[in-house]
Amino acid sequence: MRFHEEIKDRHCHLRNLVSVDGLNRAILKCIFERADRIRNNKDKYNNLLEGRLIGSIFCEPSTRTRCSFSAAIQRLGGKVIEISGEDSSTKKGESFSDFVKTIECYTDAIIIRNSTAGSLKELKGINVPIINAGDGVGEHPTQALLDIYTIRRERGTVNGLTICLVGDLKHGRTVHSLAKLLALYNVRLRYVSPKNLRIPQEIWKYVEQLGVEQTEHTDLDEVLDKVDIIYMTRMQRERFNTAVEYEGVKGSYVIEPKMLNKAKENVVIMHPLPRLDEISPELDNDPRAAYFRQMKNGMYVRMALLDLIFNQ
Ligand code: CP
Numbered sequence: 001m002r003f004h005e006e007i008k009d010r011h012c013h014l015r016n017l018v019s020v021d022g023l024n025r026a027i028l029k030c031i032f033e034r035a036d037r038i039r040n041n042k043d044k045y046n047n048l049l050e051g052r053l054i055g056s057i058f059c060e061p062s063t064r065t066r067c068s069f070s071a072a073i074q075r076l077g078g079k080v081i082e083i084s085g086e087d088s089s090t091k092k093g094e095s096f097s098d099f100v101k102t103i104e105c106y107t108d109a110i111i112i113r114n115s116t117a118g119s120l121k122e123l124k125g126i127n128v129p130i131i132n133a134g135d136g137v138g139e140h141p142t143q144a145l146l147d148i149y150t151i152r153r154e155r156g157t158v159n160g161l162t163i164c165l166v167g168d169l170k171h172g173r174t175v176h177s178l179a180k181l182l183a184l185y186n187v188r189l190r191y192v193s194p195k196n197l198r199i200p201q202e203i204w205k206y207v208e209q210l211g212v213e214q215t216e217h218t219d220l221d222e223v224l225d226k227v228d229i230i231y232m233t234r235m236q237r238e239r240f241n242t243a244v245e246y247e248g249v250k251g252s253y254v255i256e257p258k259m260l261n262k263a264k265e266n267v268v269i270m271h272p273l274p275r276l277d278e279i280s281p282e283l284d285n286d287p288r289a290a291y292f293r294q295m296k297n298g299m300y301v302r303m304a305l306l307d308l309i310f311n312q
């Protein structure tokens with residue numbers, strides 16, 4: 001019996017992950033439980049992707065998503081072709097769609113980071129699984145999965161928590177996917193951002209329809225003592241039209257050790273990373289700082305996701 005047969009979950013199917021729309025609690029549970037099993041028995045599961053070759057297309061910079069996917073694939077016994085937009089024939093004018101179609105010819109699945117929101121949803125006629133590794137200011141579904149997995153590991157459950165998303169909520173694709181996915185749970189959401197970087201209406205409405213309580217704030221101090229999770233994000237310099245606009249909001253929210261005196265004792269500090277100045281490095285060794293654990297969790301969640309896609 002192949003090892004993956006031991007971890008087969010009924011009613012748990014996933015072929016593509018282009019958006020978090022359509023995911024449900026049962027699929028999330030299945031991914032998280034697989035991630036735990038793989039993490040606790042690494043050697044046992046090192047052949048789950050044997051014979052699989054996966055394409056990894058990154059048209060925007062990445063350290064964590066690209067490397068953790070590559071590590072996940074190789075740790076499961078698969079192989080990966082990595083190509084950046086910069087090195088590809090799109091530089092000669094080839095369309096994004098033809099670029100992806102080309103990689104499809106050589107691989108069994110494709111992981112894609114692209115700079116245009118919604119561009120993966122528009123791809124037609126691709127017959128291998130596609131995983132969205134971040135589409136501009138759109139979504140970052142695998143980040144949201146690893147964020148929720150981290151909350152579960154840090155707090156034991158997601159239900160009942162008040163979660164505060166802080167920073168550039170307009171351009172932050174991680175918070176777009178995370179807010180939508182958190183809305184599947186019994187949570188309260190607090191959005192803290194400058195007025196010009198509020199959570200998009202489309203995300204607000206999506207969460208509202210699922211009946212989750214949400215409020216908006218410009219001052220982190222208003223909610224600091226009431227929240228269980230503080231999810232910091234950076235101001236996304238590369239998304240602003242002008243340097244002046246960016247300079248106007250840079251440094252709006254910075255978490256420092258003394259601020260946490262006001263927070264709950266067991267508050268969890270998260271960040272999708274990379275960070276700029278929004279979390280003081282002095283906090284890095286504080287047990288409440290979960291962002292490096294969160295980053296490591298990403299590899300196990302991506303292993304579980306790939307296993308689910310290929311092995312059901
Ligand atoms: N969190 C995240 O997506 O990081 P990278 O941009 O380094 O992949």
